[in-house]
Amino acid sequence: MIPFLNLTKSAAILGVTMLSLHFSNAQSVPERTRVIVTSDGEIDDECSLVRFLLYANEWDIEGIITSSSQYHWQGHKWAGDDWALPYLEAYAKVLPNLRLHDENYPSAAYLKERTLLGNVASEGEMLEITEGSQFMVKVLLDESDERPIWIQAWGGTNTIARALKTIEENHPEKMERVAKKIRFYFIWEQDDTYQKYIRPVWGKYNIPTIISDQFIAIFYHWKKYLPAHEQKYLSAKWMNENILHNHGPLLSMYPAHKEGDKGFDEGDFRSEGDSPAFLHTIPTGLRSLESPDFGGWGGRYVRVRENIWLDPVQEEGYRYPEGRWYGNSAWGRERLKEAKPNDQPLTEYLKPTWRWVEAFQNDFAARADWSIKAYEEANHAPIVNLSHPEDLKAHPGESILLSAQGSHDPDGDEISYQWWYYPEPSTYTGDFNLQDSSQETIRITLPKDAKSGQTFHIICEVTDQGLPPLTRYRRIIVTLL
Template sequence: MRSRDVAQATSLRYLAATIPASRRPTPLFNALFVALALIGLASIALADSSTLSASDQPRVIVTSDGEIDDECSLVRFLLYANEFVVEGIITSSSQYHAHGHNWAGDDWAQPYLEAYAKVYPNLVKHDPRYPKPELLQSRTLLGNVKSEGEMDEVTPGSQRIVEVLLDSPDTRPVWLQAWGGTNTIARALKTIEEQHPEKMAEVAKKIRFYFIWEQDETYQTYIRPNWGKFDIPTIISDQFLAFAYENQRQAVPQEVQHYFSASWMNQHLRDRGPLVALYKAHDDGRFRSEGDSPAFLHVIPNGLRSEESPDWGGWGGRFVKVRSNTWLDPVAEPGYEYPAGRWYTGSAWGRQRVKQEIPNDEVLTAYLRPQWRWIDAIQNDFAARADWCVKEFKDANHSPVVSIDGALSREVTPGEAVKLSASATDPDGDRLTFRWWQYSEADSAKATVTIAGIDSANDASFVVPDEPGKQVHIILEVTDNGTPSLVGYQRVVCNIKGN
């Protein structure tokens, strides 16, 4: 086959392997699917793979105030657009940015979309699921931007959110992300309340909120009072500080700071085409900020399953439930009481700690660990996708595809020896190493388990602790030896049965 056919066939096998076992088609269909890929009938197979994969992709709507770190986050987001159904990219205001106040412009996102269009022909060589530039353009709209918290006006952006939420045949969750204020989201929900009150409960079942702080008051003044009764899962992050501005120098360990350094950034992001060229690092190439990226990193289907519950943890951080279906950052301070109102620059624990400017602040470092613990893998994955903008499939690296033998969530019994077995393939034929580890922060069980065969693909095991009703989370990391080195994951959740 031609090299492009090989790349497409490899991508098809990659897509098939990433579909959860419980949701895969029949064995006969799988056999036909792989056969089509192997003989290079890409035009037929791609149509099937797109249909199959779309049902498993998270639906996301981004709202952003266009701050410089939002611009950096948008570059990364577009490189991950193959992982989502991008339902909207909406410009909104915030307490920091609005018309007449540090405004980036109503069309600030356009240069990035135009650059995406230029690299799109190369990106689809690596994954045919990348959305067409015309589709992204049609879904990039202006929301409520005239002032901080303005939600009186119905805007194209707010109406796009309404349209997606009222799409009755599609019941998949919609992740509404606020990189800036929540006012455009609030306007959309108010429109639904005013025009379709009978559909509020149905709509609420779809919604998942991920906010980077509360950057205006509309969540507290409108969304929570009027929609709180529906218990919409809501994450409000302060851990993003590990990705924001100079905080990584103050609170991120030295070995992790390497991935923000000018030398690392220049090595992996320079000369990677017109989209990555727009990435606004500091003049020397050093990382500036991507405070909003955790909002979409949280829902990338990388095998960590963080989207299933905010306290499970993953690339977008880990959170604890502080009130009905509202999840904030874990604060270890004894006797700490979370604020009843906004979680933002004026109240969030991490922000208040940063202001104290404590040298070598190990407490702050521990607080941000749920986010920075993944930064090496996150940055290497970003670097690989930057390569996809300019390199052929055979010259770039792609993540290992990992599959667990048996159920991902299991009922286990105290004292039982749980066998852990998996397989993995690498799209590039790289050598793979396996590592099983207990994600104790995500556990409700208190015990530390000893995993025998931690580096074995199919001969690892542990003994279930005597803690009925609790959970143990086991992560499998499979790392390749490509450049940059990439990681594939799976998580096994063990629910301990009662006696």
């Protein structure tokens, strides 16, 4: 099966009117996700790296590779070949405290061994075989671990292209096997190597590829389009209280806005345009790794061609470009250049990412606390259980119970429930509302006009009463018989 092309996995049971059994697999431990980051070292990459390191316990980090982009390369706005190392040194200092909260945080030595220089000589340079590209080759050719690898391009794709070119040249018989492992998440196409090499040569393998434009929801211009409620969690007041001060050496390096930055206050969130690439892979319970169109902390995407997923554009008659999706073609960036005041269509376009700002910023604040506080003094995310499988089948007009019985908080905090219907990934197109949505157990009645095969995505959102409040989820997909 080609990953992502099957948007809803088969349900395990038929629709039922009462689901009372507690399934032991309802909160099973997910397989650890493997990730490789490539980055051009821009200042917002530095911001993203701080957050990334605070979540290093969530993945098996295979590599952190410095690459170039159309914006940064050696000799042009370059942060330095070793720009990431000071952050790893600071991570080493807070690591003992982080491990009080989760022993799965990797050692600083492990991360340093995998923090390497890739192709950085110029924009799009992919001729040179570099230490970073060769390390990526080694990881991809390793047949002892067939788990998927999320390869993230925070900058250009040229080091990735060089690694794949080496495999094509030296191991053509292994290309298909390697391709089956790969999942791409690109923050724009910040050079032309995806279009000129990766897509023409490797496209036949249908590698799942997300290319994001909606990351601009949390990049430099966020004050122009984010709703006021979400801006609160990026404001200097919130950042100064929760992130920037008295949270240890790693957070003290976070490059927020400085005094005198035009249009911003000292301490304002600057930009984390690259963070959606890994927010997408944090195991929140939203199941976003199953399909990009499910939606989650890293945004929501639609399949435009083959297995290539871009941002949903609601403009009537819009046609996606055949070539690059980047700063000179992507809908959101082009719209931003028009500088329309109170641009509601742009705000709506970015909603698949900003709708989660409160949750992932509070989560960031909790991780900042982990850097300095004992386990008993910090907050930890609630555990959401279901009394039934995540995938259900039912008939039109049927009533079923959905229950998060057994959900709890590891710190003993009170928890609250919020169930909501997520229409965008659902295939039912009519109106559908939930009743008594703040209860542990709810009853839903499926519309009588729903057709066989149509789906309903229901989100169970559980938030604890700790400081900061933390949220986790379960997604139930009901498929009509």
